[in-house]
Amino acid sequence: MQNKDMREEEMIDLKKLYDAILNGDAKTSVAVTRQAIEAKCDPSEVINGTMIPAMAEVGRLYEDEEYFVPEMLLSARAMKGALELLRPLLLNAGGKPTGRVIIGTVQGDLHDIGKNLVISMLEGAGFDVTDLGIDVAPETFIAAIRERQPHIVGMSALLTVTMPAIKTTIDAILAAGVRDQVKIMIGGAPVTKEYAKEVGADGYSVNASVAVSVAKRMLNIGIA
C-alpha cells in the first residue's frame, strides 16, 4: 500500500475519533484509536491533532450552553477511552504532558462532579492529572505536592461552609514551605475571583472549560 493511501486512511480514521469524542461515543472512540495504533499513527499526533481539539470543541459547546453536564461526561468518557490506549505509547516515546496537576475537593466537602469535569477537560488538553478525591485534608495535598511535584494544585469547594477549608489548605501549604513550588487554582459554585485573591490563590476558574485556559496561562503556554 502506498504511503499516501495510508495517510488518507489515517485522516479518515481520526475524523471518526474526533466525532466519537464529540458525540460521547466511547465504543467508537476506543475502536478507532485501536485502528490508529495498528496503523502506526504517532500517538502524540493523535492526541494533539485530534483528541485535544475535540475536547476544546466540547469545552466551547459547554460555554455556549449547547452541552451540559451529561454531554460533557459522555465526551470525557469517550476521550478517556482513547487516552488510556495512547498514554503508555506516549510515555515510551518520551512524550511530555502539557503540565502536571493535582486536584481535590477540600476537607469537609463531598462534591465530585465539577471536579471530575475539570479533570477531564485538563486531561483532554494534554495535562497529566492526579485526582486526590473528595474530603481531602491539607496534609494530603502537601504530601501529593512533595510526591508528584505538580505545576498546578487545584482545589474545589461547593458549599459556602466548606470554602474556608480552601484558605486553611493554602495556609498549610505555605507553612509546609512548598507554596512557591506550585500555582494554585480554585473553583466551585460559591467561589469567586475576589475570594481567590483574598485567600492567596494564583487563579480561579468559573467552569471546567475555563480551567484549561487558566491552567495554560499559569504555565505561560500559548493559547490558540
Add this chain to the structure above:
Amino acid sequence: MNDTISVRLSPADVSFEAERGRPLRGPLALHGVDLPCGGAAACGGCRIRVLAGTLTPTVVDRQSLTARELAEGWRLACKARAESDVVLEVQHRTIPVLADDRPIPAGRRRGLGIAVDVGSTTIAAQLIDLANGAVLGVRTALNPQVAEGADVMSRVRFALNSRALTERIRTFLGAMLGDLAGRNAGRVVEVALVGNTVMHHLFCGIDVAPLSHAPFASSCLGEQRFSAGALHWALPNETIVRFLPCLGGFVGSDILAGIVAVDLGRDQGLRALVDLGTNGEIAVGNRDRILVASTAAGTAFEAGAIRQGMRAATGAISRVDVEGSELRCTVLGGGDPIGICGSGVIDAVAVGLETGAINAKGRIVTGSRRFPLANGIELVQADIRELQLAKGAIAAGLHILLRQWGASADDLRTLYLSGAFGNDVRPRSAIRIGLLEVPPDRVVVSGNTALHGTKMLLCADEAPRLAAIDHVMLAADGRFEEAFVAKMSFPARRGED
C-alpha cells in the same frame, strides 16, 4: 438618645424606624424582600429602589448594578444601611402559607395543644383541642431567619459564630404562639415543634458545627424539651415545649410527622413521601422498614438560581398551559407577573418539552435561546440547566432510596407529595419533566403533612408504633452520581428517539 431614621415601604405603605448606620436587610427581609444568597452579595436578587431620600451606592451596588440602574435608584437590600429617611419601593408580597384542616382521630388527652411546623421559609402553627384535634386558631409567618439566607447552609454558616438565630427564633415563636393562644393561653398544656435538623439545632441552641462539613452528622438529634417558663413565653410556666427528634443527617422531625400523617407504614405495601420544600426530603418504605434522605432542591426553584425566579407569592407565574398555539400563564394574586415560582417553572418546562421548544437534553432550540412566557417574564438556557440539576438530584435520590430498599418505582403503591412547593406543583408536569418517575394515578397531593402529623402526635394517647427509620447519605452511595447525571436529561416526547 438613638439617632434613628424612618423607612417607608411603597406600595405596601408600612413604615419602620432604624438606627442610623445599621444594616437594613433584617427588617427589609421581614417585609418581603428576598435574600436568596443570604446577604453574600452574590446574586443581585434582593434589589430595591429608592423613591425618596438617600442610600449612597455601596461598592457592591457598583459591581452588581449598571450606571443607569444606580441612577434610577436601584440598590441591593442586603448591603443597605440606614442613612437618611427614605421611601423604598418593595413589592410587598403576600405569601400563602400552607396550614392544614384535615380531621384528627380522637384520643383521651385533654386541654389545648399547639402544633408548629418550623419550615426553613415559612412557619405554620395551629392551636388545637387535644380531645378531638379541632383547630381553634392558625398563625402563619415567614421564618425570620430568611434574613440570613433562603437555604439552611447559609444559616449554619451564620450560626457558627453567633447565637442570634437561636434567640431570634425563640423570641419570634414566643410572640407568634402567645398571640395564637390569646385568652386560651392558660389551657395550653403542650407545644410540639417539628422542622429539619438545622431548624431543630437553631431552636434548641445546639452546636451546628457538625452540620457544616462532611459527614454532616450531628450527635444531638434527639427530642429536646423545654418549659414555656424557661423560654419566657406567654404560656403557663409548666407548659411543655418539645422539638421532636430528627431522623438523621439534615432530615428532621417534619418528615417524621409526615410519615405519621400519610401512614407510610400502614401495611406491607411500598409507599413514598416526597417533600418538595427547601431541602427536598424523601421517605420510602412500608410497615417494616423506612429509608429517608434529603437532596438540595429548594433554591433551584426560587430567586437566585432562576433568573426571574421568586417565591410563590403575589405576582408569580404559578401555572403555564398551552391553548392552541398560545401560552396561558396564571399569576398568583392576579395582575401582571413580576417573576415565576417553582410550580410555574416546572409547568413551563413541561410545556416547552411538549411543544418542542426545549429538547430532551434541555436545550432551548428556538433561535433566541429564550423561552418567553408573559410580560417580559421568560426562561433562559441557564434556568433550564438549574432545573435539570435540581430535578436530577431528586429523581436520583428517589431512585437510590428505592434501590437500597430493594424495589423499583413500579412497586410504589402511592407517592405522597408534601411541602409548600409539593402542593403547588402539578403532578403531571412533575412527571413530564422526569422529576417524579411514577404513573400519575399514584401521586397524592397531601398538603402540609408536617403540621398534620404533629397534630396527630400531640393528640395520640401513646407514641405510634413506627417501622425502623434509617437515614441514607446519598453522597456515600457509589451509584448516586451516575443516577444524578442520567436523570438530568428530560424524558423524550412520545415517538421521539
